[in-house]
Amino acid sequence: MKGIKVLIADDHRIVREGLVAILKTKKGIELAGEATNGIEAIAMAKRLKPDVILMDISMPKMNGIKATLLIKEVLPQIGIIAITMHDDEATILELVRAGVDGYLLKDSESSEIVEAIRTIHKGGSALNPQIAKKVLGELARTPPERKKGKTQRPYRLSEREIAVLQEVARGKSNKEIASGLKLSEKTIKNHLRSIFSKMEVSDRTQAAMRGIQEGFIDLDFKL
Numbered sequence: 001m002k003g004i005k006v007l008i009a010d011d012h013r014i015v016r017e018g019l020v021a022i023l024k025t026k027k028g029i030e031l032a033g034e035a036t037n038g039i040e041a042i043a044m045a046k047r048l049k050p051d052v053i054l055m056d057i058s059m060p061k062m063n064g065i066k067a068t069l070l071i072k073e074v075l076p077q078i079g080i081i082a083i084t085m086h087d088d089e090a091t092i093l094e095l096v097r098a099g100v101d102g103y104l105l106k107d108s109e110s111s112e113i114v115e116a117i118r119t120i121h122k123g124g125s126a127l128n129p130q131i132a133k134k135v136l137g138e139l140a141r142t143p144p145e146r147k148k149g150k151t152q153r154p155y156r157l158s159e160r161e162i163a164v165l166q167e168v169a170r171g172k173s174n175k176e177i178a179s180g181l182k183l184s185e186k187t188i189k190n191h192l193r194s195i196f197s198k199m200e201v202s203d204r205t206q207a208a209m210r211g212i213q214e215g216f217i218d219l220d221f222k223l
Contacts, residue, residue, distance in 0.1 A: 003030035004121045007048060008084070009041035009064065010034075010056035015106070019054060022110045037061025045078060046070045052117050055100070057084040057091070065098050074098035079120035083108075090099060096209065102126030123202040154216055155198045162216070164191045169217050170207040 081102035116126035211217030
């Protein structure tokens with residue numbers, strides 16, 4: 001079985017060495033290469049075709065946000081995980097709009113980094129609950145004119161599925177959603193599987209983000 005090929009993009013040698021040391025101890029993960037700036041990251045992404053890129057945000061010549069945007073334009077299948085010290089809403093939202101698939105802080109545990117790599121490779125997203133809440137909150141404040149013309153029932157979602165997704169966007173767990181809608185947790189899980197299938201996403205964060213971006217989920221929305 002082929003390992004997950006990972007490209008590391010960071011201008012600090014000590015950070016790259018630390019990440020390399022972590023990845024070398026994990027089965028099923030291979031180091032594809034190391035880039036020291038955004039321009040190198042783009043060139044190496046095109047040449048090496050890694051499965052996942054660990055992308056620093058603050059790099060010389062070209063930052064990680066711009067590099068992510070340009071890589072995603074030509075190689076959308078590559079998963080990109082932003083690794084940064086910044087957790088402010090503006091930076092997070094800019095990264096999400098650039099197409100980043102995951103967002104980790106530089107003080108994350110090695111197990112979190114490895115789990116994020118594996119999750120992204122499977123088609124999921126890697127945003128911890130606190131980061132996801134900030135992203136959803138910022139997306140919910142999108143000016144109304146950017147939502148103009150969107151339908152209220154896209155993807156053939158049922159009214160109940162919209163209600164479930166609405167609660168997901170508010171950061172509620174399956175248990176909390178089940179209690180609020182007076183349904184069983186099993187029913188909520190079934191609704192989520194249907195939502196993921198119809199929207200062609202892999203997890204609840206992706207579904208909620210898309211719903212808010214496309215204007216049919218609003219954190220102040222009432223059915």
